[in-house]
Each structure stands twice: as structure tokens, then as C-alpha cells.
Amino acid sequence: MHFLAPSLLLGVLAAVLPALIHRIGRRRARPVRFAAMELLMRADREVAARRKLRDKLLLIARTALAAALPLAFAQPFALVRSDLPAVTGRSQSAVMVLDDSASMRRHGPSGTPFAVARDRARAVIEHLSPDSEVALVLASEGTAAPIAELSGDRPRVLAALDAVTASARAADFGAALRRATQILSSSTRADRLIYVATDLQAAGWGGVTAATLTGVPQVVVMDASDGVPWTNRAVLDLHAEPAPEEGAQGLAILAEIANFSPQPVSRLGVTLALDGAQTARGFVDVPANGRARKRFVLTAAGGHQADVAIDHDDFPLDDHRVALVEAARGLRILVVDGDPRTVRTEDETFFLEAALRAGGSGFSVTTVLPDQLGERDLSAYGAIFVANVSRPTTAAAAALERYVRGGGGLFISVGAKVDADAWNQTLAPLLPQPLGLARSAAALPGSHTDGETVDLRPAERLAPFDRRHPLLSAFPARGEGLASARFFEYMLLAPVPDAPARRTLLRYESGAPALVETQVGRGRVLLLTTSIDREWTDLPIRPGFLPLVQEAARYLAGAPSGEATAALGVGERREIPLEPDERRIEVIRPSGDSRWLMPASRPDPRSRRVVVFTETDEPGFYRVRAARADGTIADRPDASFVVDLAPGESDPARLPDDRRPDRGGGRTGAGPAPQRRLELWHLLGAAAIGLVLLESLLTLRFRRGRARA
Amino acid sequence: MPGLALDPRDIARLESMSVRARVIVEGAFAGLHQNPHAGSSIEFSEHKEYAPGDDIRRIDWKAVGRVDRYYLKRFEDETEMRAFLLLDASASMGYGREGPTKLAYASYLTAALAYLLAQQGDPAGLLIFDAETRQMLPPRTRGGHVRDVLGALDAVYPAGRTDPARALSYVAEIADRRSLILLFSDLLDAPAELSDRLRQLRARGHDVALFHILHPDEIELPFDELTEFEAMEPGDDRRLLVDPRDLAVSFRKASAALRDRWRRACIEARVEYQLATTADPPAEVLRAFLFARQRGRK
Numbered sequence A: 001m002h003f004l005a006p007s008l009l010l011g012v013l014a015a016v017l018p019a020l021i022h023r024i025g026r027r028r029a030r031p032v033r034f035a036a037m038e039l040l041m042r043a044d045r046e047v048a049a050r051r052k053l054r055d056k057l058l059l060i061a062r063t064a065l066a067a068a069l070p071l072a073f074a075q076p077f078a079l080v081r082s083d084l085p086a087v088t089g090r091s092q093s094a095v096m097v098l099d100d101s102a103s104m105r106r107h108g109p110s111g112t113p114f115a116v117a118r119d120r121a122r123a124v125i126e127h128l129s130p131d132s133e134v135a136l137v138l139a140s141e142g143t144a145a146p147i148a149e150l151s152g153d154r155p156r157v158l159a160a161l162d163a164v165t166a167s168a169r170a171a172d173f174g175a176a177l178r179r180a181t182q183i184l185s186s187s188t189r190a191d192r193l194i195y196v197a198t199d200l201q202a203a204g205w206g207g208v209t210a211a212t213l214t215g216v217p218q219v220v221v222m223d224a225s226d227g228v229p230w231t232n233r234a235v236l237d238l239h240a241e242p243a244p245e246e247g248a249q250g251l252a253i254l255a256e257i258a259n260f261s262p263q264p265v266s267r268l269g270v271t272l273a274l275d276g277a278q279t280a281r282g283f284v285d286v287p288a289n290g291r292a293r294k295r296f297v298l299t300a301a302g303g304h305q306a307d308v309a310i311d312h313d314d315f316p317l318d319d320h321r322v323a324l325v326e327a328a329r330g331l332r333i334l335v336v337d338g339d340p341r342t343v344r345t346e347d348e349t350f351f352l353e354a355a356l357r358a359g360g361s362g363f364s365v366t367t368v369l370p371d372q373l374g375e376r377d378l379s380a381y382g383a384i385f386v387a388n389v390s391r392p393t394t395a396a397a398a399a400l401e402r403y404v405r406g407g408g409g410l411f412i413s414v415g416a417k418v419d420a421d422a423w424n425q426t427l428a429p430l431l432p433q434p435l436g437l438a439r440s441a442a443a444l445p446g447s448h449t450d451g452e453t454v455d456l457r458p459a460e461r462l463a464p465f466d467r468r469h470p471l472l473s474a475f476p477a478r479g480e481g482l483a484s485a486r487f488f489e490y491m492l493l494a495p496v497p498d499a500p501a502r503r504t505l506l507r508y509e510s511g512a513p514a515l516v517e518t519q520v521g522r523g524r525v526l527l528l529t530t531s532i533d534r535e536w537t538d539l540p541i542r543p544g545f546l547p548l549v550q551e552a553a554r555y556l557a558g559a560p561s562g563e564a565t566a567a568l569g570v571g572e573r574r575e576i577p578l579e580p581d582e583r584r585i586e587v588i589r590p591s592g593d594s595r596w597l598m599p600a601s602r603p604d605p606r607s608r609r610v611v612v613f614t615e616t617d618e619p620g621f622y623r624v625r626a627a628r629a630d631g632t633i634a635d636r637p638d639a640s641f642v643v644d645l646a647p648g649e650s651d652p653a654r655l656p657d658d659r660r661p662d663r664g665g666g667r668t669g670a671g672p673a674p675q676r677r678l679e680l681w682h683l684l685g686a687a688a689i690g691l692v693l694l695e696s697l698l699t700l701r702f703r704r705g706r707a708r709a
Numbered sequence B: 001m002p003g004l005a006l007d008p009r010d011i012a013r014l015e016s017m018s019v020r021a022r023v024i025v026e027g028a029f030a031g032l033h034q035n036p037h038a039g040s041s042i043e044f045s046e047h048k049e050y051a052p053g054d055d056i057r058r059i060d061w062k063a064v065g066r067v068d069r070y071y072l073k074r075f076e077d078e079t080e081m082r083a084f085l086l087l088d089a090s091a092s093m094g095y096g097r098e099g100p101t102k103l104a105y106a107s108y109l110t111a112a113l114a115y116l117l118a119q120q121g122d123p124a125g126l127l128i129f130d131a132e133t134r135q136m137l138p139p140r141t142r143g144g145h146v147r148d149v150l151g152a153l154d155a156v157y158p159a160g161r162t163d164p165a166r167a168l169s170y171v172a173e174i175a176d177r178r179s180l181i182l183l184f185s186d187l188l189d190a191p192a193e194l195s196d197r198l199r200q201l202r203a204r205g206h207d208v209a210l211f212h213i214l215h216p217d218e219i220e221l222p223f224d225e226l227t228e229f230e231a232m233e234p235g236d237d238r239r240l241l242v243d244p245r246d247l248a249v250s251f252r253k254a255s256a257a258l259r260d261r262w263r264r265a266c267i268e269a270r271v272e273y274q275l276a277t278t279a280d281p282p283a284e285v286l287r288a289f290l291f292a293r294q295r296g297r298k
Helices: A006-027 A037-073 A113-127 A154-163 A173-184 A350-357 A370-375 A394-405 A420-426 A545-558 A681-708 B008-013 B017-029 B061-067 B102-120 B145-155 B164-174 B193-203 B244-269 B282-297
Strands: A030-034 A076-081 A093-098 A133-138 A147-151 A192-198 A218-223 A232-242 A250-260 A265-274 A277-286 A291-299 A302-310 A320-327 A332-337 A364-368 A383-387 A409-413 A435-440 A489-493 A502-507 A513-520 A523-528 A567-569 A574-577 A582-588 A594-597 A610-613 A620-628 A633-635 A641-644 A675-679 B044-049 B071-075 B082-088 B124-129 B133-140 B179-185 B207-214 B227-231 B239-242 B272-277
Touching (some): A037 A681, A076 A681, A093 A154, A113 A192, A113 A218, A277 A291, A320 A641, A332 A370, A394 A523, A523 A545, A582 A610, A594 A610, B061 B071, B082 B102, B102 B124, B102 B179, B102 B207, B133 B164
Parallel strands (some): A567 A641, B082 B124, B179 B207, B207 B272
Antiparallel strands (some): A265 A277, B124 B133
């Protein structure tokens, strides 16, 4: 033990004072010859044990107090071996890189690795020489540095360090080291160091190679896990797909579960919750260091928030995953017949209905006239086929748009009755491209009469198409069934800039679009640029017509919008478009707190209004609502989204030693361990306070006893 | 009348034991019209000259007419009551602080009773004892006997250990007829067999009363500084260095238990028990004793 003020130790001699006073007091006792000695001795026997104990305690407390005070004033300390890197003792410019990624939130034997890392970072910062300067950078991707410049204001740096909490983001040490290097480039000191407090999970070091470390100052890694390996189980993926075996509304939810452990896991509990309510529970066996899939099959309609959770382990953050799934709306099909005929075979939708009703399809087909469209509850239908409707009414157009934006599927086919201008005016938001002129490719067979000029031009056929689209994947490689179809007339489409939501699935040999798909809101629209009957094409009598129509119906009825259900990574931003009548957007985070967002002013009034949400720091379901111009607030299921944990954060694989930035080129923080001073006067001060309290307590009891006497 | 009952310290300042005895007796009877000690009986025995406090209803007016002096009629059970006054003069009786010692106080009471008995014409003897019988004056009725008794009380001093049971045994041997036996002691080191002696005396028809004399210190232990207590009786070398405030509660309990023990023993033996502290006016104690006896007779 050492002392800062050893001369004050002389005060320890005061420790003999209480005993001395006690002895003097005994000598000064008044002698009394007393007759009732027997009574006195009897009374003394009764209280002697308690009195002697109290007297001894008082004497000890007072002696210890008399000794503790001068000892504390002498400021004792002990020199203990420090577990800090040796280099911390040098005067330097340093950047502390603190790993705040998701994996640091797991529970370990000594708390979370994040807490350990932060404590070690704090110890290093406190131990740096007073003239050192330090900055603080976080390792999670996309996070701003709390102290982005070198600072000698140690309390400020420590306060910033204390304010850091572990995030759910993935680690990106490449970016963090680049940032640290950039900060240190402003320093002119010889000693420039980067301290990295991390659990050394390999996933975050993907961007760090020997090449990227060129020019990086000395790196000192402080392992918050102390090299102790950890195991983990995680739900890595969650998605839905149709489950035909359960009927039209069958839905299969598939969870991919990983076991990052050398031991297999048997009967791991897996729970499915739909919209917050537990729906199913099962078990799964996962091989060692392997993966397994758990498939839940159920019947459901509409969109749902699915949450699959496994039995918890030390890292609960990845023990569940959320996804937005949408079941098929059912196989109810609404056909809008724009050119009804009294002769059934001449009816516009004769072939369409026949194909949809073909044996075993399961479709329930309802046919209406165009003026009945606005009266119907369209949400009950999985898909709507609008065939050769001349000009949709405003009400019908609005109903169709709501239907599609809400996730419905619309198939539009044209014909001689279609008024392209009217369509372009009323249904422009739904059309993949504006309709143009009708083009005659060839005369219909048998349509020319004697004496007229015979149109000898060959009819258009379909160009080879990409079978990777789900609608076309059922067709043979060379497109048999569709390739033979002839197209005598079709409608051209006005050119528009490319858009990611629009795809041309089929083209004529001339290059003109034949079947175009676009996404509108959460729904899809397919536009066939020719007729669905035999007026402009013989497609309806070709073998490919039936599968094309049925697949289109299934695709439109059952397929959810890819964009709507796409999950974001933690920290990614989300653009949310506003409908024309919406003023503000509310985003409710998984924790329940919400943010209201106002769209920024638009430089171009014709551009669409959007809000950008950036606070995607928590994995889970983010619900979106909109405040409309009329003051009402409505859910925006089409804009709601899910934020997922990066799968790499679940993998406990440790960064190999040969890839550690502190193990190459002799650049290490090793060396003789420094000693640090362990102050003891706090302890003695606390002991003195305790002794004062004890002495006061004993004296108080003593006086109370006498007052009773 | 409490106003006329002198404080023990005032009593101590009086010049002789005979004066003290008279003052105490007068204090006890001051304002009273009846001697509470005298009883009544049917069978006339003899005359007794009137003394203050005697019942004037019992004045024999015929005798007054004959001899021009006041005489009372006395009855059979009032005549020749032999009394033994037993005074504990052991060392422990010598304790006193701020006032008379227990022995002095007990002497005052003994003297007053001796004086009163002589006034009534009853023979009274005195036995001063410690562990042994130190002095014995047998009961007599001659004129100078009371002076001898008061003189012996004036000269008494505390010494030796105590054995009241032995003193009672001695009296039991010499008391050949029914007698009044009054014991004055602090009973601090009295043996348990004292209870048996008291019972035996009562069984033989003696009228026994016990004056338990204590100093207030032996009831309250009022000391308030570190004190080294030493035993008083010879051969007892016990010492205790203690802050008396630590022991006060337990001491009071022990002291109360001692008094209670002897009170119970007296009740069981049908012996009168009279507690007196050296702070109590002796006249009051005497009056209380006489009234208690009168009540007992009725």
C-alpha cells in the first residue's frame, strides 16, 4: 500500500485515545460502600453480557474511527496490474471504435458484450494521459460518430460514450476503420491509435482486408467476449407461399431456422403468431451448424403480419422474425363484358369464361356489364377481367383504382369498342402505358369479300418470351401453345420512360407490347393489347389460351406485391408515397411509439409526394397510417413494412486471428502490462462514515436505555 | 398529622434518644383523640393512668372522684403485653447517604416503640444483634428500664454480618408467654430460614411484626456517574465498577423482588410487614403501624 500524504499517518496514533479515555474514566470512578451488593451483582449479571458487548463495540468503533480518518487523509492507494493495453499510457491521438452492432446485445456470463466493451472503452479513455485527445466512432453501419473529431474534453467523450446504446444494426468495421483513419489524419502526433472494442464477430469484418488496412494507424483490439465462443439459434428467413393443398385460400408460411452450434438441436419450439395472436406451434430438429425449415399451413384471406419465434436463447433479438404475408383473395373472378352479344359464341367474354371455368380450375366466375361495375364490392374478387369496355365511368374507374391499390389484380383486354382517349383520361393510373392507335397487322381470315383487295400480310405472332416470370413459367421452353397464335389487330401503346414497376411480358414479333404488367399500390395490372375474343386474334382457340388465362387469374388473385412485402434492413430508409388526398403519414414502430411525417415541398408539382422514414432501428413491423385532407386517419397497409435483422449478426463465427487488424505486421497493443493506481481512500472514507453511524446508533441506544432507567 | 411528623434528618439532630422517642410518639399521636394501640375487652383487669391519645370514654370517673387523677379502665387482653424489640445492627445497616443510616433510623423507631410501651406500662425488652446476640435487655416494667433501652440504642453501632433468624430463635427460647416481637432489619442478607422462624413464633401465639428498613438508594439506585461499589459486610470483598445507569432498571426489579419476597413471607406467616425507608418520617411509619394493628384487632 502506498500513501500520497504519508506524514498524516501519524494521526493513526489517535487510535489509542478511546482506550486511554476509557482507562482514565475507570480510575476516576467514585468509590461507594454499598449494602445491597447482592442486588447489584444480580442486576449486573442480568445486563453484563449485553453491556460488555456494547462497550466493546463502542470501543472498537471509536478506535477504528480514530484510525480510519487519518488513514483516509493520508490517501492510500495500491498499485495493481492493469488489464488495459500497454499503449494506453502513451500520449497519443486515439479513436475509440465501439461495436454497437446487434450481436453485442446477446446475454453473456458477465452481462452483454456491449456492456463489457463499453466498460473497457471507458477504462482506456480514462487511462489515457491527460494530454491525449480522443474521438468516438460506432461500428454499426450507417451510424454517425458521437465524437467525430479529436477532443481533449474527456468528460464530454465519456458522456457521449455513456449515452451510446447497442443497436440492432449490422457491424461494418471497414467503414468504421476508414472513418477513424480519416479522423486521425488531422493529428500531427507520432502516436495515433485506433482502439476497437468488439466481440470480434466475423460478420462485421467482411469489408476489412489487408489492402483496406493499408494506411490505417495502429489498431488495438479489445475483445469483449474474451475469446469465449458462443452458440446461437436464429430465424433467418420468413416468407409465405400459396398452399394449394389447403384450397384457394391456403397459405404456407415458411421459416428458415439456423443452428450455429456444434450440437444438433432437437424439438426446438417454433411458434407462429398472426396479427399478434398465437396461431400455431410446432417443433423442429436442426442439425449441428445447419438449417431447417418449418412450414406452417393455414387458411387465411387478405394481408397479415406473421411473426415466427423460436424458443429463446442468449440472443433473443434473432429468435423471431416478422413478415407481411398476403393470402390469395380467393378464386372469385369478376368478368366485365364490354361487348355482350345475344349469340353466346360471339360474346366478348365467351372464350374467357370458358377458359376460366374449365374443369378443375376452381374459379368462381361472375360476369357483369360495365355499368354494373361501380355498384359491386370489388374487394370480394381475387381478380377482375375487363374485356373490351369502351369507356369506364368515373365511378367504375375510381372503384377499380381503389381495388388495385388495395392489392387486387386487374386484367385489361382491348378491342374495337375501346375508346383509347377515354381510358387514358379516366384510368391512366392503372394503365401500364397509355393506349394508342389500333394497328391492323393482317386481315382476319375470311373477312374479305370478293372483289376487294386481298390483304396478304401475314398475321403477327408472339416473339419468344422470358419464361422466368411466374405467369409464363408453365409454358414449354419454345412457347408451344402460344407461339401458334395469330394476331390480326392490336392496340399500340404510347411510349413512356422505363419504370421498375412495369414489365412487358409478351411482345409481338414487330416488337410492340402484347402483354404488359405494372404494379399499382399493392396490386397488379395486366394489359393485353389485343382482344380476348376472336375479333382481333385467334389466341382464344389456341392451346396456350387456357393456361395463360388461368395462370393470369391465379397470378393476379394470389400474388402479393413484391415491393409491399419487401423487408428493409435495420437502419435502411423507407420512402412512403402519399395519395393525393393524404396530408401526413404516421409510422408506428414495433415498440409502439409513432412518428408523424410531412411530405417535403415538391419542386415539380407533377411529381409524386413522398415522405422518408429513417428511424428503422428496431427489427419488426412498422405500421403506416395516413391523415387525409378531410381529417380522417386511415391505415395504409400497402405502405406498412417490415424491418429485419441482418442475418450475419446471428452468426457467432469469430474473426480468425490471421484476419485481425492487430495481429498483422507486428502492429499490436501488446507489451508490459501497465500498472494502475487503485485509490483506497474512498473505501476508508466509506468505512469511517459507517463507523460514525455505528457509534451514533450504539450511543443512541445507550442513551435511550438510560433515559428509560 | 403529617405536618407534625418530623423528617428523619430533623430527628437525628435531636439531642438524645429519649427526646427522639418522645417526639416521634407525639408526632404519631398528634391530633388524635384515641390511642390506637389500646384495645377493649369485657373483663376489667386494672387501672392505667391517662396518657395523651387514650380513649376518654374509658376514663374511670369514679376513680377520678376518689384520687383526683385520671385513670383508665384496663381489660384482660391489654395487660402485661411483653414486647421484644429486635434490632439488626449488622454492618449493612450502617449504610446511609444524605440522612441517617438504616441503623440510626431503625433505632429511632425502636426507641419510639419502647417509649410508647413504657408509657402504656408494658414491659419491653431490647435485643441488638448481628450474626450473634450483641446485647440483650430483658423486658421489665421498672421505672428506669426504658432509659436503659434508650441508652443502649444511643450507643448502638453497625458491625458484623447479620442473622435475624438466630435472633428470633433466641427470643423464642426466652419468651415463655405470649409476647409482641418486633424485628427491625434490612433483610439484605437474611437467610431463607427466617421465614420458618417467623412462622414458628406465630405458631406459639406470639404477635410478630417485621420492620423492613431500607435506604432509598437500595430501591432506586439513583447514582449517575461511574462508580466502584464495595460490599459493606465483613468478609465480603465483592467490588463492582460500573455505570449505575446501566443497572438501574435491573436493580429496581431485583429490589422490588426482594421486598415482595419478604412481604409474601410475612403474609404467609401472618406476620405484620411494615416497609420503611430512611426518607420516611418515623412518626408516619409508627402511626401506620399502630393503625394497621388497630385495624387487625377490629
